Every structure is written in structure tokens, then in C-alpha cells.
Amino acid sequence: MTRRLLLGAALLAVIALTGCASMGVEPWERDLLARPAMALNDDPIALALDEHIYFSKEASTGGLGFGGGGCGCN
Amino acid sequence: MAATKGTFAKLLAGACATLGVAATPSRASEVDTAALAYVEPDRVKALEMVIAANHDLGDGLLGRIKFVYDALTGASANGAVPVYDAVQTFTRPSGRGTYRIQPGDTPLDDTFRDARGALSAGLTKPLGRLTKLDFGVYGSGEHDYTSLGANAALSRDFQKRNRTVSLALSVNKDTISPEGGRPIPFAEMLSPSQTPQRLDGDGSKTVLDGILGVSQVIDRSTVVQVNYSVSVADGYQTDPYKVVSVVDPVTGLPTAQLYEHRPDKRTKHIVYGLLKRHLSRDVVELSYRFMSDDWGVTSHTADARYRLQLGGDPGTYLQPHLRWYRQEAADSYTPWLLDGETLPEFATADYRLGPMTAWTYGMKFGRPVGENRRVTFRLEYYRQTPDNPADAPGQLAQVDLLPPVSAVFAQVGFTTEF
DSSP, X not given: OHHHHHHHHHHHHHHHHHSOTTOOOOGGGOTTTTSGGXXXXXXXXXXXXXXXXXXXXXXXXXXXXXXXXXXXOO | OHHHHHHHHHHHHHHHHHTTOOOOOOXXXXXXXXXXXXXXXXXXXXXXXXXXXXXXXXXXXXXXXXXXXXXXXXXXXXXXXXXXXXXXEEEOTTSSOEXXXXXXXXXXXXXXXXXXXXXXXXXXXXXXXXXXXXXXXXXXXXXXXXXXXXXXXXXXXXXXXXXXXXXXXXXXXXXXXXXXXXXXXXXXXXXXXXXXXXXXXXXEEEEEEEEEEEEEEEETTEEEEEEEEEEEEEEOOOOTTOEEEEEOTTTOOEEEEEEOBOOSEEEEEEEEEEEEEEOSXXXXXEEXXXXXXXXXXXXXXXXXXXXXXXXXXXXXXXXXXXXEEEEEOOTTBXXXXXXXXXXXXXXXXXXXXXXXXXXXXXXXXXXXXXXXXXXXXXXXXXXEEEOOOSOOOGGGGGSOSSOOEEEEEEEEEEEEEO
16 A cells, blocks of 8 residues: 555656646636635635644544644544 | 734744744735634533734745644543443543443543643745745644644746645654553553552654645646645554453453553555636635555545635635545554453554544635625534444443544634735
8 A cells, every 4th residue: 555655656746747738827817716715725724723623533634734733632 | 003013023023033034024914813612512622712924024935923722621532331231430540539431321531621722933935936945833732742843845836837846844743741641551440549550751752744745727717736645653652541441252341441552653645635626706625635554544535615605706705515534443443352362462442543434514604804804704513423343242232332423613713914
């Protein structure tokens, strides 16, 4: 499983650096993308609060960013 | 307002000076505040407050600072099995006093009461036109737990800024000083009149995280993000407040309560994908996360949000939210141990490491209030359903061994731009 994930990560890196060259928009086509609702993380406070709740209730954390430490794990 | 802005700029300048970076005069600021109430009926109650600020320090430097305070109280499952026809008595973690569990009830330790403060600060600095460097520090404390951390991230834009590749690293050092000390693994829970067996000193662990991320603009209204993360935790990861019941293989009645024991090292791999698409007015957001670790846990998380615009953007909106979560158990998870069998190397009965499914249903409402101010309200209902084992011996087949746990959380948030 770990080997497959590492392979996936390597593939991701290759795609990131070389692939999808035909995608994207010109700078003057960013009107919708520039809206606050289209930010990748448009509510960081709520996301952090949710991550802390799920961290204390489930066995999985992370993936989105660094949630900060602490326990609060009861 | 001017006085507030000046005071804030001084505070942020102080924080930046602490980080070794000189702050330039203020240009623009945003302050986010939020309060969240969390309630699990008959279990945990928590109140969490957040204040976070971002400030443009000039020359492309962006500073941020965040303070979180939460107060928690209530009861949480101690890992022991219920007994259908007898009262059970457990020793409190401190070793002073006991708590009693009624017949058929899930054993809950009701001594849980804590407050946590967390402070973080960071800076984003441009390195040329397309590259940014970000670094931050973090610290939090509660009466039995301290966490200190630092992180750094490097990101670079490609392809007319349609693609961003980022690499982030973080290190955390956590220390736990449990109430009553750290139990020796698999030591029996003793009555308050007996001297408990304890490990020397505090427990500590170091956590290293790395994230490689790519975001890509697909077209005028679509953006995607893919992250691969690896996290390595090394050190004390046993929950000193949890036990595993040893039960009679015929009657299912507990014969002893042993403190649990988890491995000292845990490596997690996570893949996360996000898609956001702007429809004619609304915005749809879909995400998926897969996690696998060397404790044997695998999990899937799917999340969907639909932002229904009720006004112009940034205007009034309503956002329903649905989240599904499924996890498979850690290798060390066992709801009980059988009397007479050899103890395994590791064992935990913490249902949070067992197989479960969880759903979250939520609704958020946001609207502007005056110029450069926004308010949000949200309400979420969370319900997790652990898988109950099919081979429960004796009386364990007659009790609700792992009942579903529900929680409601409500948040109000307020954002101001200066």
C-alpha cells in the first residue's frame, strides 16, 4: 500500500511539472476564479474547527494542511 | 477605527519581530472571529473561540496570527465493556475516588474537564514574481498536554499562474503529563486504596508532516487541487485514560480492566483531492480523502458543499453540506480481551480506532453586514456508528456494546476588513 501511494505521489509530481499544458485560462478570464467563494479554502476558521472535531472523534487527520497540535482528544 | 487599526498593527509588528522579521507600516488587514459550541448529549460539551488576523505588511509580506481558546467538559468512553445486570465501579485517572456505571450503560469517565489555549503566527514572503515562502510557529497548552510546532512551505506558480505546486513541511513536539501519571501498559486498574503502577516521567512524541500539493485551473470556472501527505509520529501515543476489558470467554463478564497499549510509531499516507466549480451563480465543492497508515487504519472521506447564492458575490448565501466517512480498524483494536489468552503486543478498545461509519449534515448561512464586514452562521449534525462485533461472548451479546455517538455543533463567525 505504501509503495503504491509513493508511486502515486511521484506520478502527481510528474503531472504537476509537465502535464495538463492545455488547461488553464488567460489572465483576463479570471473573473469567476477570483471570487472569494472560489478560493480553495474559502473559510479557514471553520475548516480548522472541523478538523479539530474530527481529529478527536476519528482515526484520520490531515491531508489538507497542518491543523496544529494539542489533544482535546476525549 | 484608526485607533483599533494602529493597535492591531503594533500587535502584529510585535509578533513579526518575535519571528525575526521587521514589519513595515500597515496597509490592509482582515480579522476573523468565531465561536463554536459543540454538544454530544450525555458526553462531551465544548466551547471554542477563535480570533485570527491577517495583515499586509508591505513589499508582498503577509503576516498572520491566530489565537484559539476552548473549554471542554463531560464524559468520554473509557474503553471498558458494559455489564447488563450489575453496577461497575472504576477508579478515576487521578487514582483518587471512583465513578459508577449503571447496568447496561457504556462506561463513561465523567472526570473530563479541560481548557486549551493555542497561539500561532506566520509570515508569507514572496521570492521573486512566482515563488512564495511561508513559515509559521505554533504552541498550545492544556493541563495535561503541550504542543509546540513549526512549519514552512514553498510554492511556485507555473503556466500563467494556472498551476501552483507547493511543498510544505512541519514538525511538532508534544508532551503529555496525564492526570495520575502514565500507566504501565496492560497494568490492571486498581482500586483507589492500592498503589498504581506507573511509568516514569511524561510521555512525548515528535510528529513530522510533509505535503506535496498541486492546484490547477481547468477552465474559467473550475479549479482542482490534489495533495499527497505523509505524517510520521514517533513517541508515546497510548491513551493513558483508556482501558481494555478482559472478559470471561463464556459469560462475557469482565474479570479485569487493563490499561491499553499502542505502538510508539505511526506513519500515515494521505491523498486528498478537491474540485470547485462555479456554476451560473452558485458554487459546488467536492472533495475526497484517502488515508492509510501502518497501524492498519484505512479511511475514506467524501465531502460535498453547494453554495447557493442569494445575492451578489460576496453576498448572501446558503450552503448545505454533506460529509461521509468510513474507517477500518487499527490492527491493535479489540473491543475486549479474552481471559486465559496470551496478551497481544498492543491492544486498544478505543472505538475511535475501530471500524465505523460517520455522517455529517450541515447548513451554513452567510451575508454581508455593512461595508467590508461579513457574518456567518452554521449548524452541523454529526453521527458516528461503530460496527458492533458479531462474535460477542455471553452477556456482551445482550448489551449495546458500541452505541452510535451524535453531536451537534453551531458556529457564528464575523469577519472585518480594514
